[in-house]
Amino acid sequence: MKSPHESTAVFDQSLIEKYSVQGPRYTSYPTAVEFTEAFDHQRFTALAIESNASQRDLSLYVHVPFCDTICYFCACNKIITKNKTHSAPYLDYVEKEMQHVASLIDADRKVVQLHWGGGTPTFLTTEEQWRLTNMFRQYFNFATDDEGEFSIEIDPRTVTEQSIADLREMGFNRLSFGIQDFDPKVQIAVNRIQSYESTKLIIEAGYTNGFHSISVDLIYGLPFQNVKNFEKTVDKIIGLSPDRIAVFNYAHLPHLFKGQKQILDKNLPSPAEKLAILEMTITKLIDAGYVFIGLDHFAKPDDAMALDQKVGRLYRNFQGYSTFSECDLFGFGMSSISMVGNSYSQNDKNKDSYYERLDAGQLPTVRGVELSTDDVIRRKVITEIMCNMRLDFDAIGAQFGIDANQYFAQEKQALIALAADGLLTLTEHGFVVLPPGRLLVRNICMVFDAYLPKTQENTQEKTFSKAI
Template structure:
């Protein structure tokens, strides 16, 4: 099989209808429902210690769960307040959590990736942001050559004139701006009024300051969206010209997420219209020159994400697609998930429980898991498929000391239906996802998932598309 043309994409309505079932997003394997409460902080502590032998670089994630105003579609773990003073106790506990990590980790390991997510990290005052970065630098080996990926999520409505300059000074070099939709009626329905000029001005300023890989987040499936209105938003977004785009599917789950109860279900687009919006979006962005990275992500061909995919270096973790597969991910703050060596560890969801445990000098780990050798092998296979749309079974056999055809005999047999339907090509030990299969790559990955219970799929996961 030759080189994959990552720009090629094909929408097949019959296949979409047949394979659009519930399934994981594979930001991890095994997926979060497999994490268990038997995994506790002592195991996470040991994982940190064990990871030092590899001398692998680090990826640090900080969860800042504060927002000034709630967007009605939001399903994130956050606290709505306008009082930045509410952040002070939380920040103090973040510093203590860093101390706990630093006690067990070789802190000379370089931090090649750093990310602040939320919530809205820029809800913090400038002084608080400076302090958080300063305290991080005291404890970890942050790069000062601007070659790492230091990113932050930003709500353009919540920044001041000099915020971006201050963030650049702190060492951030990548920014993700929330946008969601530019239609005023949609914006009002989800309580996020954000004129195009506001977003565009922030992107222009970020470019002038030397930020790279500027990302915009969009959501399809919101109230009052139609294929026509979202197509209009997309044309404006293409004019704004971000380096990357994330286009997420809105899942309406008011029973789980209280803010969504403010959204009238009757105003949501029909399932057919949602699929039409997605088809138009992928087709238009690919026509505009973006590479369909996979799932909900797009990037310009010269962006590091697209380059990493072409060169076989792309990876997927809890922040989505990343170019840093070699890093141990240490995540701090409420609900955050670390991936250190063969372990996953998740922190407490509530700030009260998180602060109580950290205040007592303990990690706030509530669940996680240590991967078996089979988990590690399957994780590698799924990562190859979801990031690169191909799997070289001969090379995989060498890397993992297995016989690919024997090890995955059951899976290869199950893939015969995908093959017959034109989603995947299989020649010997070589698997390649076709342009028609890229949209449905999660369905192909699910074949390699040893944990899936077909009876509970719909309860644990949203639909693939």
């Protein structure tokens, strides 16, 4: 008998249509929609200092916003330029921010996770990459290579086999490659041309140089995609044998992201074709031996992500699924997000004002939110569902000193309908997410989101992507 990890999703067209609604991806709870300007740099400073009492390990993130070309599908905060002189002053200001934050944090707190994101981190020259690496190592205390996960997002078009070797020497032990689709027609439509052959060389260089883990990102729902041509991409990915695979749903929101206006609605796959692409992808990856973590992530059975989920330790933060929980996350650079204690906060998204705030001697925090007791309880519930595909109300009650069955009495009633549709199975103490529910896990979490009704009522434009 197959375990839930090995079972493929059940694709019922009427069920998919029923649950195809807009909803958060829950990289945080509350979501960024709830951030306000009442949370400023002074409050961030106070909470950073307070966080030392916990002696929690650290997770660090830096946002490198530069890209030399625009990918039309991209929803990231980015600066499109071919002028490489922009990056040096940006690093000057990141160092100012880093120095300021490091002065607030006990020097012996250990960094167990690091991630460079963007934009395109490999827009930086090798010398600038070394400079940023040395900045981190100067201001923070890093765990060893075997203890920590130190990752960087890679645009295969911007690196060589030598630069991959350089990244390993800098201390990175995990690579994340953006691929999206190998089909030339799709690549032209989204303005991202990269051949399979060149990408294969770079990924192989990652393994040759001893990186602990390699992940790749794909996107389904892009213009001109169909089952037949995307299957060729999936087969090539399986042949490359990455440790982790993310298969993201393209959210077409041109009113929010200017570059997406270059993508015409008429060229997008129909909802039925898009669903068929996803069904094919999940089936092929599971048949190839990957574990369906849930939502849009897959991992090899021996990968830390799959192993942590198996024992209930998987976690989720602004960097997505993570094998490191109980960390304070400090983000550096424009638009980056921090999670310190029971708070979330975000830096200024605009480069010039990000610089101005640092020139004024203050941190660039411009908005955020502090979690109430109810937020903390619901965050734990949503994290448990998103990561470990189950919930034990008795355990939640014991952790927070509440009668969880009474506290979530209304939500428990809503779960009955989800159980009737086969998304989960109710147990004596809670529920377990079933294979169809792994695909629609956002919908299950939405039951516990106290902010969602208000967001849906007050927001005229699309705020979230569709759950599937």
